[in-house]
Amino acid sequence: MPVFDGLLPDKHNNDIQSLLFTTAEWHTLAKMRLHTDSTLAWLDESTKAFGKQIRHFQSYTCSFFDTRELPQEEAARSRRQKKKKGSINRPNPSPLTPAPSTATPTKKKLFNLILIKLHALGDYVKTIKTFGTTDSYSTQPVWMLL
Amino acid sequence: MLVPDFMHEFELGIWKALFTHLVRILVSHGDGTIQEFNRRYRQVPTFGRSTIRRFSENASGMKKLAARNFEDLLQVRL
Numbered sequence: 001m002p003v004f005d006g007l008l009p010d011k012h013n014n015d016i017q018s019l020l021f022t023t024a025e026w027h028t029l030a031k032m033r034l035h036t037d038s039t040l041a042w043l044d045e046s047t048k049a050f051g052k053q054i055r056h057f058q059s060y061t062c063s064f065f066d067t068r069e070l071p072q073e074e075a076a077r078s079r080r081q082k083k084k085k086g087s088i089n090r091p092n093p094s095p096l097t098p099a100p101s102t103a104t105p106t107k108k109k110l111f112n113l114i115l116i117k118l119h120a121l122g123d124y125v126k127t128i129k130t131f132g133t134t135d136s137y138s139t140q141p142v143w144m145l146l
Numbered sequence: 147m148l149v150p151d152f153m154h155e156f157e158l159g160i161w162k163a164l165f166t167h168l169v170r171i172l173v174s175h176g177d178g179t180i181q182e183f184n185r186r187y188r189q190v191p192t193f194g195r196s197t198i199r200r201f202s203e204n205a206s207g208m209k210k211l212a213a214r215n216f217e218d219l220l221q222v223r224l
Contacts, residue, residue, distance in 0.1 A: 007175070008175060062167070062171070065170075066174050067173075111164075
């Protein structure tokens with residue numbers, strides 16, 4: 001994974017590289033338009049590895065970094081808060097005058113594993129066996145025609 | 147039974163969350179890491195005519211990205 005390689009200290013680098021590899025492997029396997037028993041077994045293995053690695057990433061690797069909000073997330077949050085305040089006090093704030101930047105510290109952001117989408121990863125093999133490959137019911141082709 | 151929707155679940159859900167957090171880690175690591183990361187993404191050549199398009203913006207900015215762009219980000223790091 002040359003894009004991420006060597007950007008972080010070695011012990012994290014290796015973990016992140018394997019996690020990224022498994023992510024890409026899982027993505028490719030789940031996206032295949034033709035499956036056999038052995039590719040489905042492979043996808044199953046890959047799902048297990050991905051689960052193990054992403055839990056390790058969350059519980060171990062993430063604890064070493066003080067991750068804060070990204071600039072755009074902070075901007076969005078302050079816009080939201082300003083809008084909330086503005087709707088009570090003055091409904092039409094002039095867009096030309098820049099509001100004084102509020103010195104709120106950026107919030108800490110942690111990696112969240114409690115996602116239904118993550119939980120659903122385990123069901124892909126069963127779903128492919130029941131309904132066929134993922135390209136038959138993904139919304140992506142429809143969305144690409146729009 | 148709910149049929150999983152591949153695009154919305156994996157590309158816009160899990161991979162997006164993971165990618166965002168990786169960017170946060172790189173930012174917190176400091177030391178020009180994020181700039182190097184963006185520089186590497188910019189150097190990625192295109193593949194096919196529309197399969198993987200060029201990353202002209204900073205990858206860490208994540209501006210105006212659709213699912214296909216996230217998919218490109220995932221496939222390209224290989």
